[in-house]
Amino acid sequence: MAEEKSQASSSKMLTLKASDGVLFEVELNIAKEMKTVQAYIDDCEDIETIPIPNVLGKHLAIVIEYIKKTNEEYDAEFEKQWNMDDLQLLLLAANYLNISGLQECLCKAIAKRIENKSPEYVRKVFNIENDHSPEEEAKLRKEYKWAFEGVDKD
Amino acid sequence: MKRQKKSETDRLSDLPDHLLLHIIEFMITKYAVQTCVLSKRWKNLWKSLTNIKLLYHFDRYNGDILVNKIVSHILSSRDNFVPLHSISYVNGCRIWHDVFPFKTNILAEIMEYAASHNVQQLEIDTQTDHIRNLELPPSIFNCDSLTSLTLSLRDVYKSNTKMFPKSFNLPALKTLKLVCFTFFTGDNGYAEPFSTCNMLSKLVIYTCNLQDDAQGLCISNSKLSNLAIGTSNSHSNIHKLILSTPKLTSLTIDGIPPIFPAPSTCNLTLFEELKFDCLDGDTMGEDIFISWLHLLAKIKIITLSFKILKLMVNILKNNSSMRAQLPSFVKLKSLKVEAYPWKCDERIREMHAHHLFFFFFIFFFFNVNYDANNGASSSTIAISSPSKPSVQNPKPIIKDIF
Numbered sequence: 194m195a196e197e198k199s200q201a202s203s204s205k206m207l208t209l210k211a212s213d214g215v216l217f218e219v220e221l222n223i224a225k226e227m228k229t230v231q232a233y234i235d236d237c238e239d240i241e242t243i244p245i246p247n248v249l250g251k252h253l254a255i256v257i258e259y260i261k262k263t264n265e266e267y268d269a270e271f272e273k274q275w276n277m278d279d280l281q282l283l284l285l286a287a288n289y290l291n292i293s294g295l296q297e298c299l300c301k302a303i304a305k306r307i308e309n310k311s312p313e314y315v316r317k318v319f320n321i322e323n324d325h326s327p328e329e330e331a332k333l334r335k336e337y338k339w340a341f342e343g344v345d346k347d
Numbered sequence: 348m349k350r351q352k353k354s355e356t357d358r359l360s361d362l363p364d365h366l367l368l369h370i371i372e373f374m375i376t377k378y379a380v381q382t383c384v385l386s387k388r389w390k391n392l393w394k395s396l397t398n399i400k401l402l403y404h405f406d407r408y409n410g411d412i413l414v415n416k417i418v419s420h421i422l423s424s425r426d427n428f429v430p431l432h433s434i435s436y437v438n439g440c441r442i443w444h445d446v447f448p449f450k451t452n453i454l455a456e457i458m459e460y461a462a463s464h465n466v467q468q469l470e471i472d473t474q475t476d477h478i479r480n481l482e483l484p485p486s487i488f489n490c491d492s493l494t495s496l497t498l499s500l501r502d503v504y505k506s507n508t509k510m511f512p513k514s515f516n517l518p519a520l521k522t523l524k525l526v527c528f529t530f531f532t533g534d535n536g537y538a539e540p541f542s543t544c545n546m547l548s549k550l551v552i553y554t555c556n557l558q559d560d561a562q563g564l565c566i567s568n569s570k571l572s573n574l575a576i577g578t579s580n581s582h583s584n585i586h587k588l589i590l591s592t593p594k595l596t597s598l599t600i601d602g603i604p605p606i607f608p609a610p611s612t613c614n615l616t617l618f619e620e621l622k623f624d625c626l627d628g629d630t631m632g633e634d635i636f637i638s639w640l641h642l643l644a645k646i647k648i649i650t651l652s653f654k655i656l657k658l659m660v661n662i663l664k665n666n667s668s669m670r671a672q673l674p675s676f677v678k679l680k681s682l683k684v685e686a687y688p689w690k691c692d693e694r695i696r697e698m699h700a701h702h703l704f705f706f707f708f709i710f711f712f713f714n715v716n717y718d719a720n721n722g723a724s725s726s727t728i729a730i731s732s733p734s735k736p737s738v739q740n741p742k743p744i745i746k747d748i749f
Contacts, residue, residue: 281361281362284362284366285361285362285366288362288363288366296366296369300366300369300370300372300373301373303370304370304371304372304373304374305373307370308374308375308378309378309381312381312382312384312385315382315385316385316386321385321386321389322386323385323386324386324387324388325384325386325387325390330384333383333384333390334384337380337381337383337420339377339416339417339420340377340378340380340381341381
């Protein structure tokens with residue numbers, strides 16, 4: 194009897210409900226890669242549908258696919274499909290769901306896209322408001338002059 | 348007025364500080380510092396970096412003083428209360444011999460900073476011809492926190508090496524890579540530098556030397572599982588290697604083909620993998636070659652660079668008595684040959700293929716005997732090159748020749 198139960202639990206399905214109501218049926222071992230979900234299951238064993246209030250359906254789908262397929266090759270190609278907005282939302286999702294591998298992959302990808310670009314470029318891409326006064330910015334640029342040599346003229 | 352901005356939310360700022368920091372951790376420190384001008388929120392973020400990455404790749408090196416200032420500036424600006432996990436200083440500049448030698452202590456400064464800030468991983472990899480009187484601070488060799496240490500201090504023009512300290516205390520060290528060091532000779536007439544590193548599991552020694560009076564190099568360590576040893580120049584004076592490493596599973600030889608005979612492995616019960624990553628050099632002493640061939644015959648997993656395979660086949664081709672006394676490769680489970688990425692045109696591949704067939708012929712001549720006596724053994728042969736996927740098991744081709 195115990196054997197049957199453990200066999201059943203390895204293929205047990207769980208339902209995840211994204212913030213926009215989209216439902217995903219996933220195997221337990223896939224869901225457990227999301228440490229947040231794991232903690233939820235630990236707290237309430239009988240739960241069948243777990244709400245994921247911070248993540249849109251479209252991003253949850255991508256996250257689940259990542260967990261299923263992740264390996265060196267997949268990770269190298271993974272980030273190329275997404276634009277900057279999606280990368281950031283995926284990173285927020287990975288952070289909320291506590292999936293460290295995906296978080297590393299996404300942080301690395303975002304870093305590659307913004308490194309050594311001019312501050313003007315990075316601010317434009319992310320809509321960062323520049324609240325430095327011109328004097329403050331000039332002072333910083335002077336203090337760290339060596340950091341700004343050879344910047345992409347984007 | 349601010350209302351219209353709602354729809355174009357400041358996306359990157361939606362990410363909490365710790366994620367922003369995690370993102371810039373992947374940049375070299377120079378780029379991470381640039382983010383200080385993005386906004387007030389970003390001004391001091393880089394100072395909490397736990398990994399400092401200093402990479403230099405100028406074409407012509409003339410900025411040693413500048414590099415000193417940059418590194419000093421980074422170390423002094425960062426937040427001292429934030430624990431520092433790793434420092435990496437990799438200077439890939441080619442320093443020409445007409446550069447006036449500096450007295451620079453940036454390397455000593457980095458090492459002392461690492462030791463005093465309980466760094467776990469330290470990597471220093473640079474040419475050192477231009478540094479006069481480089482002294483390595485003892486603090487880095489007596490550091491409780493270090494788990495990984497790489498010191499590659501290369502004098503390219505003078506072939507000088509640095510003396511590796513006679514005694515040191517790195518109790519947490521798991522990975523050690525040393526390039527261009529000389530080891531002291533111990534009381535037993537051998538250089539035996541690593542017996543006190545109780546946690547060491549991976550060791551790489553490259554282009555290192557012994558003192559003139561040493562009989563050989565003895566690697567004696569209770570936990571070591573991975574060893575790589577090699578040299579880029581034939582003037583290395585390591586002529587004998589002794590392994591007293593009961594947990595050793597894998598040995599890699601790189602650089603030029605080995606100038607010392609194969610070590611005895613009878614006490615190494617876990618030893619199963621031998622890799623030859625040799626990409627340079629065209630000769631190997633005959634006796635030395637025979638000793639390594641006998642060792643290869645006992646190995647389960649073999650990886651050969653194409654260069655060493657070619658060398659071995661050439662030696663065997665010209666030496667019929669050696670061929671007659673070939674050992675049986677009874678333990679072989681996996682053989683991988685790594686071809687060069689840049690030698691991929693048809694003509695060269697064909698030439699390589701002939702050598703390969705000859706070599707496989709040798710292997711299978713003995714393997715087939717073994718198969719007949721002991722039933723099926725699942726050996727895999729793979730030829731791989733970075734640009735092509737592996738070709739598995741070309742047995743049918745071998746049978747044609749056989």
